[in-house]
Every structure is written in C-alpha cells, then in structure tokens.
Amino acid sequence: GIQVEQSPPDLILQEGANSTLRCNFSDSVNNLQWFHQNPWGQLINLFYIPSGTKQNGRLSATTVATERYSLLYISSSQTTDSGVYFCAVVETGGGADGLTFGKGTHLIIQP
C-alpha cells in the first residue's frame, strides 16, 4: 500500500515564528488532506488539496502531485496552533478508499 512520511516529527517554535511541514507519499493520490489534531483528539480539517495551492488565513498548503509531496505553511504561529498535524491520502485506484495517515508532526508553540 501507499506510504506516507511526514517531517519533521517534532517541532518547537516561539510564538510569531513561521513553519513548514512536509508530507511525502509513495504513489499517486486522488485525495490529500491536512488535519490538526487538538489536545482532545479531534481531527480538524485544514485543507483538501490533492494538487495545487490553497490559503486560509495564516495557513497555506501546496501539493506537487507529480513529485509526490505536500507542504503545509503556518505563518505567525500562535500557541493555539500547538498540536499534531497529520497528512492523509487516498491512493489513486487503491482497493481500500480509506485515508492512509502519516505519523504526524508534533508542533509546540511556546509563548
């Protein structure tokens, strides 16, 4: 099955800093989503972005499908941005259409 690797696994930043989270995947995908998991466990949708670029406030994402990677940018970080960020994909033509998740990037924003 498809492999999803996220980097870095852990990231500690000061409030106000910018960050870039990376997601590499091993095969072509027809679905790619970025999520933020809050301390209570809920997965919050950030972007549905199988290709191209999207922006939502301080967050933006870019997926280069031909090179099999996606980037999540967080600008002017706030303490509320802390948590785990997951990238999840569905392989094109895959037999099981459930999302395959990476192991996540644990982001800590210090005041």
Added chain:
Amino acid sequence: KAGVTQTPRYLIKTRGQQVTLSCSPISGHRSVSWYQQTPGQGLQFLFEYFSETQRNKGNFPGRFSGRQFSNSRSEMNVSTLELGDSALYLCASSSTGDETQYFGPGTRLLVL
C-alpha cells in the same frame, strides 16, 4: 450544520466483553468511515459504509464489524475485546462528490 457526533465519548470495558460505538454523520452525508488511533500504530482505517453497505474495509480482524442505518447513522462493534483494542475510535463522514472527510470527536475506549 451540526458536525459529526459520536457516542459515548469515553468507555471502559474488560477483556472478553463486547462494545458498540455510535456515529451520526453530518446531515446529508451518506458515507461514514471508521478509524482506530493508537500510540503504536497511529491512525488506521477500519471500514467505510455508504447507503447501508460496507464499501471498503481495512486490515482488521473479524472481531471488528459495523453497520449503517437508513438515516446514515453508523455503529461499529468490537467483540471479545483485547487489551490492544484500547484506542481512540474516530468516525468521519463525507458527501457524494466531495472527497473531504469530516471527523467527529472520537470515542476513547479503555480495555482492562
């Protein structure tokens, strides 16, 4: 629109028992998927239901089963619980023609 809801939020069971978890999707969403999250294995896909039919299944033993009702609400059942079934179980829904999956708050299951 109300989001995906899951009940109960927390559950404690003992080995050998069975458990049923419930998920109500976003109104109008007909697809419901279930995922298991553990510290060791991360987030893994269990199964997906659409129009009361299991459409896809992940790599889990037959002790894990589910069903979907005509109103799109879904339940998953785990029989003969094992310690390793302790996990956060997440449900997600999506609408036809939109690949985005929206997740509920999850049910935390502890098996003693």
